[in-house]
Structure formats: C-alpha cells, structure tokens
Amino acid sequence: MPVGTQGTIKGLTTNQLEEIGCQIVLGNTYHLALRPTSELIDELGGLHKFMNWPRALLTDSGGFQMVSLLHLADITEEGVTFQSPVDGKPMLLTPEESIQIQNRIGADIIMALDDVVKTTITGPRIEEAMYRTLRWIDRCIAAHKRPSEQNLFGIVQGGLDPVLRDKCVRGLVHRNLPGYAIGGLAGGEDKDSFWRVVAQCTAALPEDKPRYVMGVGYPLDIVVCSALGADMYDCVYPTRTARFGTALIPEGVLKLKHTAMADDVRPIDPTCNCMVCKNYTRAYIHCLVTKDAMGSQLLSYHNLYYMMKLGRDLHTSIIQGCFPEFVCGFLQKMFPKGDVPEWVCNAMEVAGIDISSCCAPFSSS
Amino acid sequence: MKQILYAVSLLDCPSLKAISKIGGLHQMLGLHGYSFAAVPRDSLLCLPNCDGTNKIGASFETPCGRMLIKSAEYMKMISSLKPNIWASLADEVPAWTSEKRNRTSVDRTVQWLDDCIALDPADGGAVFGAIVGGSSVGERSRCAQEVSRRNVSGYWIGGFGLGESMDERPALLNAVTDVLPEEKPRQICGIGLPEEVLQGVAAGIDLFDSTYIYHLTLGGFALTFQMDRSKEHVPSYQLSKIGSDNAKINLRATIYRKDTSPIVDGCSCYTCQNHTRAYINHLLNVHEMLAQILLEIHNTHHYLGFFRLIREAIKEGKFELFCQKFIQTRRGHLVEAAVCA
Numbered sequence: 032m033p034v035g036t037q038g039t040i041k042g043l044t045t046n047q048l049e050e051i052g053c054q055i056v057l058g059n060t061y062h063l064a065l066r067p068t069s070e071l072i073d074e075l076g077g078l079h080k081f082m083n084w085p086r087a088l089l090t091d092s093g094g095f096q097m098v099s100l101l102h103l104a105d106i107t108e109e110g111v112t113f114q115s116p117v118d119g120k121p122m123l124l125t126p127e128e129s130i131q132i133q134n135r136i137g138a139d140i141i142m143a144l145d146d147v148v149k150t151t152i153t154g155p156r157i158e159e160a161m162y163r164t165l166r167w168i169d170r171c172i173a174a175h176k177r178p179s180e181q182n183l184f185g186i187v188q189g190g191l192d193p194v195l196r197d198k199c200v201r202g203l204v205h206r207n208l209p210g211y212a213i214g215g216l217a218g219g220e221d222k223d224s225f226w227r228v229v230a231q232c233t234a235a236l237p238e239d240k241p242r243y244v245m246g247v248g249y250p251l252d253i254v255v256c257s258a259l260g261a262d263m264y265d266c267v268y269p270t271r272t273a274r275f276g277t278a279l280i281p282e283g284v285l286k287l288k289h290t291a292m293a294d295d296v297r298p299i300d301p302t303c304n305c306m307v308c309k310n311y312t313r314a315y316i317h318c319l320v321t322k323d324a325m326g327s328q329l330l331s332y333h334n335l336y337y338m339m340k341l342g343r344d345l346h347t348s349i350i351q352g353c354f355p356e357f358v359c360g361f362l363q364k365m366f367p368k369g370d371v372p373e374w375v376c377n378a379m380e381v382a383g384i385d386i387s388s389c390c391a392p393f394s395s396s
Numbered sequence: 397m398k399q400i401l402y403a404v405s406l407l408d409c410p411s412l413k414a415i416s417k418i419g420g421l422h423q424m425l426g427l428h429g430y431s432f433a434a435v436p437r438d439s440l441l442c443l444p445n446c447d448g449t450n451k452i453g454a455s456f457e458t459p460c461g462r463m464l465i466k467s468a469e470y471m472k473m474i475s476s477l478k479p480n481i482w483a484s485l486a487d488e489v490p491a492w493t494s495e496k497r498n499r500t501s502v503d504r505t506v507q508w509l510d511d512c513i514a515l516d517p518a519d520g521g522a523v524f525g526a527i528v529g530g531s532s533v534g535e536r537s538r539c540a541q542e543v544s545r546r547n548v549s550g551y552w553i554g555g556f557g558l559g560e561s562m563d564e565r566p567a568l569l570n571a572v573t574d575v576l577p578e579e580k581p582r583q584i585c586g587i588g589l590p591e592e593v594l595q596g597v598a599a600g601i602d603l604f605d606s607t608y609i610y611h612l613t614l615g616g617f618a619l620t621f622q623m624d625r626s627k628e629h630v631p632s633y634q635l636s637k638i639g640s641d642n643a644k645i646n647l648r649a650t651i652y653r654k655d656t657s658p659i660v661d662g663c664s665c666y667t668c669q670n671h672t673r674a675y676i677n678h679l680l681n682v683h684e685m686l687a688q689i690l691l692e693i694h695n696t697h698h699y700l701g702f703f704r705l706i707r708e709a710i711k712e713g714k715f716e717l718f719c720q721k722f723i724q725t726r727r728g729h730l731v732e733a734a735v736c737a
Contacts, residue, residue, distance in 0.1 A: 037678075044686065044689065044690075071674075074654065075674055310426030312414075312424065314410045317410070324685055328685065
C-alpha cells in the first residue's frame with residue numbers, strides 16, 4: 032500500500048496509481064486531521080471523493096506519530112497529547128477521537144489506536160503499552176459508528192517479548208476483528224528479532240483474516256514476511272527513496288545521481304514494463320533528479336510499479352503453487368554471489384521454504 | 397501538429413554525447429508525436445546577457461553562471477538534439493540599449509545566421525532566422541530585410557519581453573512582419589499574456605513561447621477566462637478582492653476550501669474532469685507536488701484552447717471582433733472594482 036500521507040502520493044495522479052495496479056492507498060489520520068481537517072473531508076463526502084480515488088483507502092490511527100514525535104507527546108490512559116507542529120496547539124488523541132476522525136475520513140480499513148513503543152526500548156513500559164492497547168481496542172470498538180462500511184483492524188503490540196506478543200494476539204483474536212496488524216516493528220530493531228516476532232504472530236493469527244505488517248518495507252522484507260504468512264504492507268520507502276534519486280530494481284537499488292548514470296542510455300530496468308522504463312533513459316533521469324521535481328515523480332512511478340508487481344508476483348506464485356521457486360529467483364537476482372543474509376535463511380527455514388539453491392554454503396567460523 | 401519548444405539547454409546535463417547516443421530530443425523526452433523547436437533563449441533558466449555578448453559569441457545567464465556560446469558550439473548542440481525546427485543564434489538586447497549597441501546586435505545576429513547555416517548538418521531541421529533590433533523601428537526593419545534574403549524556412553523574432561512596453565510593441569512588430577514573406581512562419585519569444593498574444597497575432601506572428609503558464613502555476617493560479625465565444629460574459633467583481641480577476645483565480649485563497657466545483661465548469665482537461673478546487677486548495681496548502689502538476693495540466697489546456705479560439709476567429713474572418721470582445725471582458729472587472737470603491 033503506497034503511503035499518501037496528506038491525501039496524495041507525492042507527485043502522482045490517481046490515474047497513474049490505477050495504471051500501475053494500485054488497489055489500496057494509505058492516508059495518515061494525524062496529517063489529514065490537521066489539514067484540511069476530518070470535518071471538512073466529511074462535509075465534502077469523504078476522502079475517496081475528496082481525492083477522487085475510486086479504489087480502497089486505509090487510514091492509520093495517528094498513533095505512529097506518537098513514537099516519531101515522542102519528545103512532544105505525553106501518553107496517559109486517556110490518550111495521547113501532543114503539540115501540533117502547525118500551530119503549537121495541544122492535540123489530544125483518544126481512542127474515541129481517533130475512531131471518530133477516521134469515521135469522518137471514511138476509509139475502507141481503519142486502524143485502532145494502539146500504544147506503540149519503540150522496539151529498542153526495554154522494561155515495564157512495553158508491558159504497560161501492550162495491556163493498554165487491549166483496553167484501547169475495546170474503546171475503539173465501542174466508538175466505531177460505521178462498522179458495516181469500515182473495517183476496524185486491531186494492532187498487535189508487545190515489543191520483542193514473545194510472552195507479551197502472545198497475550199496481545201489472543202486478546203485481539205478474542206474480539207473477532209475483520210483484520211489484524213502487527214505493529215511496533217520497522218523501528219530499528221535487528222532483523223533477527225524482527226522476523227521472529229512476525230513469525231510468531233502470523234502463526235497465532237486466524238488464517239482467514241488479513242495480516243498487515245505495518246511499516247514494512249524493503250522488497251526483501253516483504254518477501255520474507257510473505258513467506259511467513261503476512262498479506263499487507265505499507266511503507267514510505269519506495270516513494271521516499273525515489274525523492275533521493277534511488278530506483279528499485281531486481282538486483283537491489285540503482286542510484287540515479289551517480290555520475291556513471293550521466294551517459295547511461297539504458298532504461299532503469301530493461302526487464303521492467305512500466306511507462307518510465309519504456310520511455311526514458313538513465314541519463315535523462317540522472318539530469319532530472321539532480322535538478323527537478325519531475326525526476327522524483329518518474330522514480331516514484333517506477334518504484335511503485337516495481338512494488339505493485341512484486342506483490343502481484345508473490346500472489347500469483349502462491350496461487351500457481353510455485354512460491355518457493357519465485358522466492359529463489361528473487362534471491363538469486365538480489366544476491367548473485369549467494370550471500371543471502373543469515374536472518375533471511377533462518378526465516379525461510381521456519382517458513383518451510385527451501386532456498387538452499389541460492390545460498391552459498393556458510394563458512395564455519 | 398503538436399509543437400513543443402525546447403530552449404537549447406546550455407547546461408551540461410545531459411551531455412551532448414549522451415543526447416546523441418539516445419538519438420536526439422524526441423527519443424530523450426519520449427515524445428514522438430510532437431515537433432520540437434530549439435531556440436537559444438530560455439526565459440527561465442537561460443537569459444540573454446547583452447553585456448557579456450561579444451563578437452565571439454552570445455552570452456547567457458544560467459544557473460551554472462555565465463556562458464559564452466559560439467555559433468560552432470551552438471550548431472553542435474543542434475545536431476545532437478535533432479529538433480524539427482531550430483532558431484539561429486541571436487544577440488538579443490533589451491529595450492533601453494544604446495543605438496550603437498543595437499546596431500551591432502543586428503549585424504552580429506545576421507552574421508551568426510550565416511555561420512549557422514554554413515554549419516548546418518545535411519539532415520538538419522528547418523532553420524528559423526533570428527531577427528533582433530531592440531526598440532528601434534529602423535533597426536528592426538533592417539534586420540528583417542537582411543534575414544529575409546537568406547535561405548530560411550521561417551523567422552524567430554527575439555529581443556521582446558526584455559523590457560519594452562506593450563504600447564511600443566505593435567510598431568516594432570509590424571516593422572518586422574511587414575518585410576517578411578507571408579508564406580513563412582514567424583515565431584516570437586517572451587510574449588505570453590493573452591492580450592500580448594493578440595497583439596502578436598494581429599501583427600502576423602504564428603508561434604509563441606513564454607513562461608506565462610509556468611509562473612501562473614507556481615503562484616497557485618488557474619486560468620479561468622471565458623472560452624465560450626457564444627456565451628455573454630457575466631461579471632463577478634467580488635473576485636478582485638482576493639487577488640483574482642476574470643482571467644484567473646488563486647487557488648490558495650481560503651474561499652476555495654470547500655469549493656467542490658472544477659476549476660472551470662465544462663473544461664475537458666484531466667484536472668477539471670477529475671478534481672475539485674477544494675482538493676487543489678488542500679494540496680497547495682500542504683505543499684504537495686501534485687498541486688503544480690494538476691494546475692499545469694489545466695493552465696496549459698486552457699491556454700492552448702485560447703489559441704484554438706484565435707485560429708477559429710481568423711478562419712471566420714472575425715479576429716478583430718474577437719480581440720475587442722476579449723479585451724473588453726478582461727478590463728471589465730477593473731471598471732466594476734473602480735465603481736464599487
């Protein structure tokens with residue numbers, strides 16, 4: 032799900048998003064509540080109508096900003112107070128308020144307000160946050176005025192502690208929600224801890240409900256999480272890295288700002304069928320990214336196309352029963368020397384996917 | 397025929413070698429159904445600097461500093477770009493320049509035209525001879541006469557939009573166009589406001605390039621002037637209070653926060669068919685790139701529609717009437733505002 036924070040994916044039209052096969056876009060409750068306000072969006076018929084996006088929308092709770100703006104925030108049982116960066120006024124975000132704002136915005140999937148803590152923090156705060164998340168989900172459910180039109184997803188918290196994670200999963204599953212997210216990750220924890228939490232959660236969550244790993248991420252992470260049983264992802268990575276001049280390709284990344292690109296007349300990715308790769312050369316884009324916003328727009332288009340295709344290919348390979356082959360092909364292109372990171376190998380083993388054909392044998396150290 | 401202007405970027409990016417490898421402008425920009433005209437001046441990034449220009453070459457102010465371009469270098473760029481049309485190198489001077497300097501600019505420009513033609517690659521595009529002459533009717537006429545004697549496919553009239561007033565322009569334009577053969581196209585640089593375009597068309601100009609749309613979009617403006625010739629114009633003087641007039645609206649204004657109408661009712665551009673004033677107002681407010689993209693689409697579409705109306709009016713023999721009506725409507729809001737004051 033590309034992230035359209037303020038009601039737009041930076042620089043792309045809704046037409047282009049449809050073109051590249053995007054089915055659902057994420058909007059950010061915190062930002063939209065500030066500008067243009069959820070009341071205005073509601074008055075004008077909801078976010079779909081406001082941005083003219085005929086497909087699906089998901090809004091987050093506004094809670095992630097708690098972690099990113101923590102120095103301005105105060106978390107209590109009531110909710111979260113933080114200072115608006117726009118005008119300095121205090122904003123209180125309670126579970127009720129978050130759901131009401133999301134009801135007004137009108138997305139198809141809405142997220143419960145959770146008490147999210149960084150995975151790099153240790154101690155009793157994590158346990159407190161996990162229990163509070165469970166108490167808040169009940170308040171969210173009670174406040175939700177449009178349950179037949181908007182799907183409320185709960186978010187599993189608990190840091191890196193398997194006991195806490197387990198309690199949280201059980202608590203949420205007990206509420207029988209339409210879908211579940213795995214939160215509190217993608218915040219700087221080491222990859223080995225990351226995949227283990229995902230694996231534990233996906234194993235315990237119901238098989239017939241979508242699992243959404245929030246804030247993920249890099250193509251490699253998405254492949255691994257998919258192998259572990261996750262379905263949905265959101266990340267600013269493809270569009271943000273585009274704005275820094277980086278394109279996503281099967282081998283990894285291509286830095287268009289490099290001087291070597293100035294004379295390179297190949298497309299970004301000769302195997303890619305997107306509008307950008309069919310019409311423009313690396314040399315031309317190299318010029319643009321160093322000088323013009325247009326460059327980042329073209330790269331965003333390509334990067335999102337790449338991500339959409341990755342999602343489609345993963346999906347198709349599962350249906351056609353060749354998922355392990357697809358994963359191997361993916362890893363081979365990204366790690367031609369066979370130096371697949373150990374965490375990936377471990378995760379794939381737990382997922383039951385045999386990738387030995389693309390891993391060089393580990394040297395015993 | 398769809399045409400796009402490409403101001404010969406005197407910047408090194410992409411390099412001429414790369415452009416040649418790619419195959420020229422059409423390939424590089426992926427715009428195969430369009431014609432390209434390459435000109436020396438870019439009114440945004442590449443402005444003529446008459447103090448720096450000398451007999452060796454034309455000087456331009458660019459983001460990379462001052463650059464001096466000789467005819468030979470210019471022609472190398474042209475042969476890499478492979479445009480359909482290209483203008484010869486010109487020594488453009490502003491309106492306040494001295495008589496002597498002005499005369500020199502005409503001599504130089506004609507000389508450079510000869511140089512460029514001599515260096516023209518065999519399969520080159522059509523050459524438009526550059527005509528200068530500042531704000532001297534005599535020099536303008538002289539230059540036009542000299543250039544018309546050369547074997548060119550059309551004319552590129554430079555030196556306008558550099559400080560002369562709208563009032564002195566018709567005389568200068570006519571001094572040039574009166575001398576030029578009727579069947580060859582005339583292109584002008586630096587003239588963009590609708591009224592100025594009408595002035596140019598009246599004097600016999602066929603092609604225009606300007607930064608008008610670019611600056612409108614940057615400022616958050618959207619063109620709204622009446623395009624339907626059959627409708628009687630309905631004045632709206634409240635608009636002038638918020639920096640708008642009957643020609644354009646400023647979508648940053650708060651009155652558009654909840655305006656769910658398109659920029660222009662009935663406009664067939666992508667923006668008006670898909671989005672509302674309220675949405676663009678929001679995008680401008682939160683500094684999102686999509687705002688400029690949507691505005692540029694609409695403004696370009698609207699502006700090109702204006703040119704279509706001009707062509708229709710000319711075909712029907714009603715151009716003078718069209719001009720009068722257009723200017724009347726544009727000035728109408730000023731009269732109303734004065735009355736209300």
